Every structure is written in C-alpha cells, then in structure tokens.
Amino acid sequence: MAQRTVLAILFEGVQSLDVTGPVEVFAGADVLSPGAYRIRTASLDGAPVRTTSGLTLLPDESLTAAPDPDILLVPGGTGSLRPDPRLVDWVREHGPRAGRLVSVCTGAAVLAEAGLLDGRRATTHWAYCDRLARDHPAVEIDPDPVYVRDGHIATSAGVTAGIDLALALIEEDLGRDTALTIARHLVVFLRRPGNQAQFSAQLEAQTAHREPLRDVQRFITERPGADLSVEALAARARLSPRHFARAFRAETGMTPGRYVDRVRLEHARRLLEDTADGIEEISRTSGYGTPEAMRRAFVKALGTPPAEYRRRFRPATTP
Template identity: 80%
Template sequence: MRTVLVVLFDAVQSLDVTGPVEVFAGAENYRDGSYRIRTASPDGTPVRTSSGLALVPDHSFADAPAPHTLLVPGGAGTRRPDPRVTDWLREHGPRAERLVSVCTGALLLAGAGLLDGRRATTHWAYCDKLARDHPAIQVDPDPIYVRDGQVFTSAGVTSGIDLALALVEEDLGRDAALAIARHLVVFLRRPGNQAQFSAQLAAQTAQREPLREVQQWITEHPDDDLSVESLSARARLSPRHFARAFRTETGMTPGRYVERVRLEHARRLLEDTADGIEEISRAAGYGTPEAMRRAFVKTLGSAPAEYRRRFRPAPTH
C-alpha cells in the first residue's frame, strides 16, 4: 500500500487537494489496498481554503506518517508561505519516494530548495515568478505536468487530476487509470507535454467584433485559407492594419494563432478518430503529412503517429 500524504495550509486551493485525492480514492475502489490517503497541517488543526471551505487534517506534521507520495497543493497560501510548511518540506520532502506539486505548490517546493537543478512547471501565471525567484530551476511554462526523476510538478488546478491519473497509471496500469477517468468523467488523454491551455484560451479575446469573428472562423475552419490576406478581407481591414490590430488585441500574431488552432485540431482528431494521418493533415489545414509532422515535433516533441500510439485510449471490449 502506498501512503499519499497531502500537505494542508491556510488558503490552499481546494481543488488542488480534492482533485488528486478523488483520483487516488478511485484507485482504492478499483483495487483494494492500492493507496492510503492522509492529510496533515502544521499543527493538526483545520485549515480554511481560499474559497472558504474548511478542511480537517488527519495529522499534524509531527505525527504524519512517512509518505510514499508527498503531494503539495497550491493556492493563495503559497504566495506568503507559512515557514512551518517550507521548513517541514525541506526536511521531509527528500524522504518521500515521490514528490508531487499541484499548481503553485511548486513555489513551496522551490522555497524549500527541492527543485534546484530540476526542470519544473507551475500555473502559467506564476512561471515567470518561479524562474525569477529561483534561477537554479529550469522552468518550463508550457506542459501541464513535468517529471524530473521522482519529482513531479503540474500546472494550474485541474492539471493535478491529469498528473494523479498518470501516477495511478504508472502504479497500477492503464486499465485502472482509464476506469477512474471514466468514473470521474474526465479524459485520460492529456499528456504531460500538452500545452497548458488551448489556442482560444492562450489568446485574449479581441475587443472588436470583426476580429472576434475572425478568431471564431479560424477555430471552425482550420483547413481553409487562413493567410493574413484572406483573414484581413474577412475582417474588412487592410492586411497591415489587420495584423497589427490582431496582435494588439489578442496578444499573438495571426500566424501564431493559426498554428495553435491547427495543432489543437489535429491532436484532437488523432485522439478521437481512426482517421489516417494524411486525412487528418488535410482536415487540420497542414496540407501534407510532412508539414503536420514538423509542427508536432517542434511543439510536442513527437511525430503524429507516435502521439497517437501514446495518448489515444486503447479500445475496450
């Protein structure tokens, strides 16, 4: 049995705690004796989450059991951390067989010196802070989770569920993780190197209606002519004015936005359909399998066929 110990503190993000806990609890339902889930706060008294929910820990730090997996959630409480938390992590973190952070929990691990010399991620809004405050950490702002040895860091909030599912898959196999994902009605499909947010979330929504309509058109027609000339005509602007306005209002160039939309569309087709690579490359607007392959390797580090083999759920019978 693997003991999963979750660190609690005031102003913790509740979903950072409950999301992974539900995954590990689901594994216990799938196979008895898989995990023992425990929580601990500095003095063993209840903590209040950032949303106002009260959580009652099982232990104080002093009497907490030795964990197999030590899970450190994030939340507002990581911005001005309780020194009792970072001091305890500094001493006990290296003893865990597996050290895991969710969201800005990485800030606590960094403050305890446990990420120095490692690659790590956190919520996209705090990656710059993590890199600035801790230059010894190789901060990667793109993935939803990162593994460096036995240290795992994840991005914002719900990515803790993705990481917990990946850990269950490592411990108990894909069938267990898939059964839990189905029970929780979430996808067992998000690889760690998937971007933290979709093209639509990565870009700001344009203020002007013609530009918003162009954003929506790109999303719905990735296989169309999405050149600046074509898109600017749709927005009834000159190409130069359109390109400048689009970047100003969305935070990225039209070309970059199109790249993200096409990659996301192709990824979903690889995950959700049995369509061939050539067919998908046309549907996503790449034109040729080679063009799609280059985009996948550049952004995701794997070719489309490899991506499909690794991340498409196996058929069930």
C-alpha cells in the first residue's frame, strides 16, 4: 500500500479544530494501518501561527519546502476570509497538483480566491455561504450539505464537518472497518453522508423560550414514533391546538408539523445508515407507521426511496 501524504496549511487566524479534527482522523488511520498516511503541516514561512482561539501551532516546515501532497487540507478561520496573497498564489499553483484538494469551513474562500472553484459546486460554513456566493459568482454554492465533492476537490461545512469528510476519505482509501474504528475512538458518527443537511431539525429550529414548548421539542426528538399530532402535542403543553401551533411557530420559527417531519426523517436516516433494522421496523419506530408512508416521505424530501438510500449510504457489511 502506497503511503499518502497529507499536508495541512497553517496561517495566522486559522481555526484550530479545522486542522486538528481532520489530522486526528488521519493520524488514527495511520495507527490502524501503519504507513497509510504521512501527516505534515506547513505555514508560509515555516513560522508558528496563532489560531483564532489563541493557541499557537508549530508547523513542520514552510510551504516553499513542502512537496506536493496526495491530500492538501486548507482549513478555515478568520485568516481565510482575507487570505495573504502569497498563500493564495501558492494554493493556486499547488492545489491542482494535489491528488485531492480539501477545504474545511471557510477554507473554501481561499480556494475560491485562487480561482480553483470556478464552475464547480462547493459548500462552506452556513454563515458564510451568502458572502462566498456574492464574492465569487462563478462558484455554485450549496449551503445545505455537510460536504460536497466535485472532481478532486472537496469542500466541507463548518468545523466538525472536516471530520466527516476525513472519515469519508479514509473509508474510500482503507475501507469501512478502519473508518468505523476511528469514529468509535473519537466518539462520532462513522459519517454523515455528504448530502446530509448542515442543520438537524433541533439546530435549525430555534429553542423555544417557554418550558412547556421546550418540553414538547424534547419529547418529539426522544419519541418520534409517538402520537405527535398537533392535538396531542398541544395537550402536552397544556394549550389549545390553535394557541399551541401559533406559539410553537412564533418561538421556533417552524410549524409543529414541519418540525415533526424533520425529526422523523433524521431518525429514519440514522437507522438506515447505522443499523441493520428492517424497513418495516424503521418506519414504525420513526413514526411513519408503514413502509409506504416512509417511502413517500423519503422520495419527497430526498428524491430517493429508503432502500436505495441505504444502498448508497451504508455498505452491505454490518459493523
């Protein structure tokens, strides 16, 4: 097995987790498969850099001395939003030579500034998608996915999405078992598929101010298979159905029905990805009642039925 070199770029104002998250994943893979990856870090002049959190990172070398890597990792952080022109020039020259060019969070801004995302589909942290689209109209920005792969270039969303993308690359290189072992050690999901939304329903919706409504949100998340009709939820909140529906939307920014639909879909997706449970059982525990009802929900939201979703996003082998 040929060793793959991973080079992480460091710069002033880098987000530390954008670097250390993926690096820890690749380092874990190298422990399980010795010699699989050689991890290096480099800054423009080889000098230490200060991260956004105040930590100081010491690179292995300068970018001018670094060989062209198999995987070039461009992290985000405040320093990536107005990148040093020398850094942009280096990425413009060396990025196309990398086997795979990967950005985490706002690292996509460096790739865009270098012209490497023109005509490509990409993503970044949700808070900067509009800015990236405005500054680089030649780039097709998709604000929803956890990560996007377009040819040899992969861009990922905010911070921990870099871990998801690194796990996906390791699964591609070394297999699911290795990626799963690393994920378990890091106590994270094996992977969120690239088309998984950056926000779960719980994150996308605002947390309600009033405790009865917060209790309803928790109840929905913990028991997606329960009776989650507006009438049942309103009774739990001790409100009339009409008052409850109006208050829930006002405080969360989402109707009760929409919130329930999102939670049930996410629950079913996790079970399809991470378990061997049958479609009928998943449809029941996720609150759909029947496989046909779940199939309709998946086709409407994702454009694919549950069985096909499982085939695409969960290998046949059971962990």
